[in-house]
Amino acid sequence: MPSKPSSTRSARRTSAGPSSESFGHRLLDALRTPLGLAAVTAVAVLTLMAVLGPTLAGSAATRVDTGAIDQGGGSAHLFGTDGLGRDVAARVLVATRLTLELTLAATAIGLAGGLLLGLAPVVLGRRAGRLVTATVGVLVAFPGLLFVLVLATVFGAGSTGAVLSVGLALVPPAARLVQNLSASVATADYVAAARILGTGRFRLVTRHVLPNIAEPVTLFTAQSAAQILIAFSGLSFLGLGVQAPAYDWGRLLNEQLGRIYVNPLAALAPGLAVVLTGMVFTLVGEVIAQAGGRRAPHRAAASDPADEQAGTSSATPSSASASALDAGGGGDTATEDALLSVRDLRVTFPGGRTSVRGVSLSVAPGEAVGLVGESGSGKSLTALAVAGLAPHPARVAAGELRFRGVDPRSGSGLGTSLAMVFQDPMASLNPALRVGRQLAEVAEVHLGASRAQASARAVERLAWVRITSPERRARQRPHEYSGGMRQRAMIGMGLMGEPSLIVADEPTTALDVTVQRQVLDLLGEVRRDSGAALLLISHDIAVVAQVCQRVLVMYAGRVVEELPVADLAVRAAHPYTRALVGAVPTMGTDRNTALATIPGRPPEPGDRPRGCAFAPRCDRARDRCRTAEPVLTDQGEGRRVACWYPVTASSGPVQEARHTEEPPPGDADPSRHEAETLQDDARSVRDGGVR
């Protein structure tokens, strides 16, 4: 790709897909904000000045008054008078029209040239396109003012020459931008698809490329207009632009600078006009950027960081009733000798969104515990909150949160006794630093090791996680590693301290299936060798079953079931757990039937139903499930379940569930029919009564 990294990055962001139809609507929205209103007002004022200025102040601007030469500012003349006694304020006002005309003309020249050259590579063939790209690449290396000076030399001093010079000087950067943007659009899948379908080149440009680059190009144009105004004023100021007797703001500045000691106000006024008008253009650009930009999720401004530290003060009036509801089931799991004990953990976001609602869990030394749930169930947030790494606006509160006896939110265990492994190993390693360095610094910071000792330890840890030729690998940067190696390096990084708990957040999700297995095996091995406990977060119950001894199932921000892994297949009591287990294919799965899926989708945090959050998707749900939320209750033998109508232990293996369960009450829920027709699968969780 013939593009610079920075520009492709921004290009990718701004033109990720064919979404710019709504840009006009978003722009209208942006115009209604205070910033947008300010921009509209400013543009209106400027237009009025340009249209009416010469008519209103024309005579005052040219009236020579030998009795009032070089007067200071005052009531008669706002900014004083110039060397011929002409009113400076009037001249500045009159100059508005010419200045704006010249600025807009030059901008139009630059934009047209930029679009022409920038889109050429898309339209032209490969070879010609490359030539254009290379030419622009060479031209863009020269600073704009150099262009202007060279062109001004050729065209000679004067308005026409100056407009051409300033306008043409904008062409290379504009072309470069358009090229980068259109190149990234042109490689997008939907454009490739259009190309395969035989869409013509010009149609490709008008239908796909132009709409998708319109937004950043508009923004660029607004910003360029400000720069062109300044460049043009500069040229006139140097005496190379507008020539007397005509005058724009730059020319006025040129005439008044020599008199700055006599009347500084007269020298500043045209400059001020340039600056303010430049700001209007910039303001317009800001509004466009706002309309097009990534809209940050709405956050309340009053997110006080102090609140996040308020550990045990979760019993605020608003959440008191909710915590009371969960307290019955959650209180007894945080045992004395647990390595990690969490009771009634809540993670809320400003605006009242509660993503984790009263999670309680404990991890014993050396134990491997799995945390399973669909995306959005709050499992990752639980893990991050436990490590004190919850993202910024989130507020973490807990009845109890202890890791090795202290609150981990103080961060005291991180990097030493608490190791984290994240989902995306490419993004989680620093691309600018050597891998060995990234491991070694842990030892330097926390163990007081020297640089050499730390490096040696890093190499040793890389060898431990089965990275071959670790000395050489330690000197490489992450992009030279494969995906699986990066994740192993992350695990090795966690081993730099002496971790007693490894929190692994979806450690295999971003990896190939074949590599997943290796990483899981490595996690198991590392746990055995180091004696560390493992908290494994995954959406994949099979992954958890492979590595862990105990599993907690989360749904909609709560733990709905906890049980030993050995019981998963036969004794899972919560319909959701059984559905998860049922959805995992095994070697024995009948390949002629569709795989079991769970109908529907988990509720959004702000939109949870009353009662049990799983009820809408559950074929065992009755009226009670839809009105009251079940409490997580202890079932003995390390099992807890939050369900009003749990599948009883006698119901046997998951796939045979249908034979023993009592039939659910009448077929009041139409969604159940839907579910039935959707999946007529023997391994589905549905109990037999429905049939």
Added chain:
Amino acid sequence: MSAANPPSAATVRSGAPFLGAVGSLVEAHPWAGFAVRRAGRLVVSLLVLVTASFAMIHLVPGDPVRAALGPTADPQLVAARRHALGLDRPLFDQYRHFLSGLAHLRLGDSISTDMPVAQVISSRLPATLELAVLAFVLILAVAIPLGMAAAVLTREGRRRGTELGFAAVTGILGAVPEFLLAVGLVAVFAVAIPLLPVASRGGASSYVLPVLALAAVSAAALARIVRVETLRVLGEDYMRTARAKRLPARLRYLRHALPNLLTASLTLGGLLFTSLITGTVLVENVFAWPGLGTTIVQAITQKDYPLVQGVVLVYGTAALLITFAVDVAVALADPRSTIRGS
């Protein structure tokens, strides 16, 4: 996009066909390939610059010498001057002569003063360089810490007030062009409060206003870029990893964030620095600074084409060398960009 892939032989080879002999070296060291390609581009750009500055004098409508000497000049004088400039010879001859002159740093004689252009430039260049280098140092020293600090303080929507203040100050300062800021500085510090000299080069105090005028705008712009880049970097997963390792803030920001934001900041900042060179043109003219900026403007007004040619060559070469240096620096800081680049 093949951004994350290791450099394939094909990518490297496609860069420049003339690599042939060094092909194996290039394949073994992607960085060497980048250096060769980048140097090749520099040479091409220099050629374009030289040709453009040569062509400039011929693109002037009409007779440049007549234009320079005025309509009333003696035809004999015009003919003599044409001959002295070599304008009466065939174009290709002139080009060859121009190139061989350049090789010996001969740039011809100024039409208005008859002095050798090279001599004029060498007497004026130091004043401009001083301004540019001082401003450059000031910009880096102010913009990077300021932008990073602003980002750290306002990350993830914290401290809206600080964010607004930073945006307002840098936005306003960034919107004021150098020469207008210069005029404003003169009005305040030389006219209203006569503290500093207003024009020409003298003692240390005469540098204060020109350097400030030159640096302030770019510093504000760069600080904004650095802030945005820092915010982007702070949101990256590896910064969370750094927090997960409980690294002290100093290490997180300086070791983990800084190199990652320098890549993009330097690329964008490189453009600022080249604009700094030409920024001196306007600022010098406000302060009557005896540098190249005042020289070229005078030369353009007086249609002293050989002198314009010479100064354009100097400015252009400086700009090309700076972007080259920035690209190499970025490549060293972030090897991945050498693979993606050009």
